[in-house]
Amino acid sequence: MSAFTTLKTALARRAHYRQTRREIEALPAELAIEDLGLIPYDAKGIAKRAVYG
Numbered sequence: 001m002s003a004f005t006t007l008k009t010a011l012a013r014r015a016h017y018r019q020t021r022r023e024i025e026a027l028p029a030e031l032a033i034e035d036l037g038l039i040p041y042d043a044k045g046i047a048k049r050a051v052y053g
Helices: 003-026 029-036 040-052
Strands: none
Touching: 003 040, 029 040
């Protein structure tokens, strides 16, 4: 894989991570906890696992 491809992939993953994190943080706490089983204050960890594995 070329350096350009590696950089492009890393930037795309970072953008997806940031979007996922923002969306989780924007969820109403009641919906996130009761319906989805997510804890909004852990948005960073949830997004990291979702994007990077």
